[in-house]
Amino acid sequence: MTVGFAMMVHTALDRAEQVARHWATHGCPVVIHVDKRVTRLEYTKFVHDLGDLPNVKFCKRHRCEWGTWSLVAAAQSASEKLLRLFPQVRHVYLASGSCLPLRPVEELVEYLDQRPRTDFIESATTEDVPWTVGGLDQERFTLRFPFSWKRQRHLFDRYVQFQRLIRFKRKIPPGIVPHLGSQWWCLTRQTLSAILEDPDRATNDRYFRKVWIPDESYFQTLARQYSTNIESRSLTLSKFDFQGKPHIFYDDHLQLLRRSDCFVARKIWPQANKLYSSFLNDAAGAAKMAEPNPGKIDRIFSHAVDRRTRGRAGLWMQSRFPNEGWENGKTSAAYSVFEGFSELFDDFEAWLTKMSGVKVHGHLFDKQMVQFSGRQKYFSGGLSDAAKLRDYNPHGFLRSLIWNTRGERQCFQFGPRDNQEVSWQIATDANAHIYVITGAWSVPLFRSNQNFSAIRKQAARLQKIEAAHLDILRSPYTKARIKIWTMADFVQAPIEPLQKIIDDIGPDTLRRLTELPKMAELTGFAQFLQNLKNQGMHPHLMGDFSMEDESVKDLRGHRRPYVVK
Amino acid sequence: MNRTAAIKPQDILVFSTLRNEKIRLPYFLRYYRDMGASHFLIVENGSDDGTREYLMDQPDVSLWSSGKSYKRARFGVDWLNWLQMKYGHGHWTLVVDPDEFLVYPFCDTRPLPALCDWLDASSIKSFSAMLLDMYPKGPLIDVAYRSGQDPMEIASWFDSGNYMIAKNHKFGNLWIQGGPRxxxxxxxxxxxxxxxxxxPLVKWDRSYAYVSSTHMLLPRGLNLVYDEWGGEKASGCLLHAKFLNTFSAKAKEELTRAQHYAASHEYKAYAAKMDENPDLWCKWSERYINWRQLEILGLMSKGNWA
Incomplete structure (x- = not known):
């Protein structure tokens, strides 16, 4: 007993010949269907080239088009001839010209000998298959499809819509329960001949002739009626991409294919010389009766589909430019934004670096220059400290910075003196952790040596900018993790929030603060705010610094550099 | 010298326009021959360094010479569009300068015809390959390029993540700027x-045209080489080995010819800096290893090619 191959061929005839010869010389009869679109000249040569092999035959040719009945008709013709001419055939294996056997033929024969009554055909009901193309699963059995999906896509779609509109439904012949599955099967003579010699075959054929992609459902459905033992899987390794097109195997898949222990794989790129020469020349060797195990290949291809459909979060590049809302992550990693901290504390950057061990930048969006950590001229990825370059595309700048430093958390300062264009971006980014001490921008003004009218003007402007920014942070669209303190609250009790910040940033360790940053000297700050008020400005973001409040005067007490615990 | 009669239906064609590039040609031709390109169609613009003679001797090169203005021909685009219309129809066509070297996913194991076959099977008509400026470590003039040498042995550094991208709504393409320049x-x-x-890589149809260099095409649909719904399409890079010791002379020459884009702003900027003998290298520069590195860095993508 042996296995016979029904082989569908339409291109790369030289490769098909090689594979057919391989099977035939190993004692497996082959009946080849050559697409009618292949020219007579090529066909004749092909037949002639295989003429030396008595167990290679050719069947009636059909003009094949994807998605149509012609493919089933071709498979029928080839298998009928195979069953008729080669009585020793017990299993019929449907293969294509771009299939490649991965294991010695003897192993396949033995594998099938051990399972003489098993039909290997992937076959699932329409409710259970997630992979149908174009969303047509049940409908492919109930609508009509007179137009070609490949050549007349527009008409195809319109006609489907029209039929849905008028609620057209074809009647499924009694006894038929539609099943779908890979078109590459291996059936026993009993099952296959029962399908082909079915007294109702004319009815079945008439029905399936108008089903869409019948080669994925004809045998898959009818086998269910006759088989006594269906293994619902294909012996052919064949992976499909997200558009339902088969993945192609190349020379660099050699090891992967070898280790898969599958019997046959498709599609093979016709010029994959290494694959053809390795697998067709393999000595039988020690026959290992391993079960096919395509797990690793599955992972690689599903990873590829994932990359094509979801992509890498936070990456903007030449072939990934997501529309608003489709980013799947506005940035690639978590980062922290500090507002008001470097104004309130003299050495905040150095302190944070020391305490958390992460990368701490200054005001990245400072109007004069990009304040990279250590005030470097260039930073990761070749980002430049030139403000004009950054302002040319501030959103992209931030995304690049976070992308370039994957694996190292980034922190930076932000405030109303900076370019505000990224306000919405950070507010709506779930990766952003934003800490704000409102009104702290006034500390540098308080400590500056400018004329008061100039200070007042600046204060009014900065307060307006920060208020607008806070509105954004508090908007319902915000996704960032945000903590906002007024300056008055913060200076009252800075330890707890600072501890919280360190905990947020460094997930690995629970560090107890051993050191606090040095707070600016604030004696007279309440008076400074009062002066602003007296000049007609209303400084409201700092919180309540009342003149009588002793705490402001006592601030020096909080400036102790070491916390005693 | 027209050898286009030798072009077979499946051949991948390389189109290029150049001037005085003899020193670069041996490696350039070898690189694309090894990759699987079958024929080169080259427009040579008034060279006087033996470029013409060298190319005439190559069996797979068809050569056209023009003494006319490069600028008037819209920086060579018109010449190439015409050649592509005439000879490129139905072929995969690759338009590259002699200092541009295509890398694409799996280019170390799969030749260019494999990529083109895959694009065909996936009904993709155009393939994006961003220009990646390569530069040496140290001043440009320090190491002399020898003819036939792989330029990336010298210019082996690049910027991995300082590119600015915006959408050009008129033509639907992305506009990318950045890098060391x-x-x-x-x-x-x-x-x-x-x-x-x-x-640079397009399954050409005679109704197509490049609008400006190979940055954008018509019809606009060909410019949609990027995914807008979060996914990544397959893409490659053009390693741009412009910055060799030959650059200084070239920049000066091009400036005096004033034949370049946007009143040769680019070359003016270079010439101004070239006297300082600039070093494009910085601490954050990345050394080129292979396409996988570029893929991991996010400069190109495998898309769903696996």
């Missing part, structure tokens, strides 16, 4: 920084 020559007027987006 933007940070070194155009930091104070970034708008002027050269465009790096390129779509």
């Amino acid at each position: 933007a940070r070194e020559f155009f930091y104070d007027r970034p708008r002027r920084a050269p465009a790096l987006n390129k779509i």
Whole structure:
């Protein structure tokens, strides 16, 4: 007993010949269907080239088009001839010209000998298959499809819509329960001949002739009626991409294919010389009766589909430019934004670096220059400290910075003196952790040596900018993790929030603060705010610094550099 | 010298326009021959360094010479569009300068015909390959390029993540700028920084046309080489080995000819800096290893090719 191959061929005839010869010389009869679109000249040569092999035959040719009945008709013709001419055939294996056997033929024969009554055909009901193309699963059995999906896509779609509109439904012949599955099967003579010699075959054929992609459902459905033992899987390794097109195997898949222990794989790129020469020349060797195990290949291809459909979060590049809302992550990693901290504390950057061990930048969006950590001229990825370059595309700048430093958390300062264009971006980014001490921008003004009218003007402007920014942070669209303190609250009790910040940033360790940053000297700050008020400005973001409040005067007490615990 | 009669239906064709590039040609031709390109169609613009003679001797090169203005021919685009219309129809066509070297996913194990077959099977008509400026470590003039040498042995560094991308709504393409040229020559007027987006590989149809260099095409659909719904399409890079010791002379020559884009702003900027003998290398420069590295860095993508 042996296995016979029904082989569908339409291109790369030289490769098909090689594979057919391989099977035939190993004692497996082959009946080849050559697409009618292949020219007579090529066909004749092909037949002639295989003429030396008595167990290679050719069947009636059909003009094949994807998605149509012609493919089933071709498979029928080839298998009928195979069953008729080669009585020793017990299993019929449907293969294509771009299939490649991965294991010695003897192993396949033995594998099938051990399972003489098993039909290997992937076959699932329409409710259970997630992979149908174009969303047509049940409908492919109930609508009509007179137009070609490949050549007349527009008409195809319109006609489907029209039929849905008028609620057209074809009647499924009694006894038929539609099943779908890979078109590459291996059936026993009993099952296959029962399908082909079915007294109702004319009815079945008439029905399936108008089903869409019948080669994925004809045998898959009818086998269910006759088989006594269906293994619902294909012996052919064949992976499909997200558009339902088969993945192609190349020379660099050699090891992967070898280790898969599958019997046959498709599609093979016709010029994959290494694959053809390795697998067709393999000595039988020690026959290992391993079960096919395509797990690793599955992972690689599903990873590829994932990359094509979801992509890498936070990456903007030449072939990934997501529309608003489709980013799947506005940035690639978590980062922290500090507002008001470097104004309130003299050495905040150095302190944070020391305490958390992460990368701490200054005001990245400072109007004069990009304040990279250590005030470097260039930073990761070749980002430049030139403000004009950054302002040319501030959103992209931030995304690049976070992308370039994957694996190292980034922190930076932000405030109303900076370019505000990224306000919405950070507010709506779930990766952003934003800490704000409102009104702290006034500390540098308080400590500056400018004329008061100039200070007042600046204060009014900065307060307006920060208020607008806070509105954004508090908007319902915000996704960032945000903590906002007024300056008055913060200076009252800075330890707890600072501890919280360190905990947020460094997930690995629970560090107890051993050191606090040095707070600016604030004696007279309440008076400074009062002066602003007296000049007609209303400084409201700092919180309540009342003149009588002793705490402001006592601030020096909080400036102790070491916390005693 | 027209050898286009030798072109077979499946051949991948390389189109190029150049001037005085003899020193680069041996490696350039070898690189694309090894990759699987079958025929080169080259427009040579008034060379006087033996470029013409060298190319005439190559069995797979068809050569056209023009003494006319490069600028008037819209920087060579008109010449190439005409040649592509005439000879490129139905072929995969690759339009590259002699200092541009295509890398694409799996290019170390799969030849260019494998990529083109895959694109055909996936019904993709155009393939993006961003220009990646390569540069040496140290001043450009320090190491002399020898003819036939792999230029990436010298210019082996690049910027991995300082590219600015915007959408050009008129033509639907992405506009990419950045890299060492933007940070070194155009930091104070970034708008002027050269465009790096390129779509050099196209299954040509005689109704197609490049609009400006290979940055964008018509019809607009061909420019949609990027995914807008979060996914990544397959893409490659054009390693741009412009910055060799030959660059200084070239920049000066091009400036005096004043034949380049946007009143030769680019070359003016270079010439101004070249006297300082600039070093494009910085601490954050990345050394080129292979396409996988570029893929991991996010400069190109495998898409769903596996």
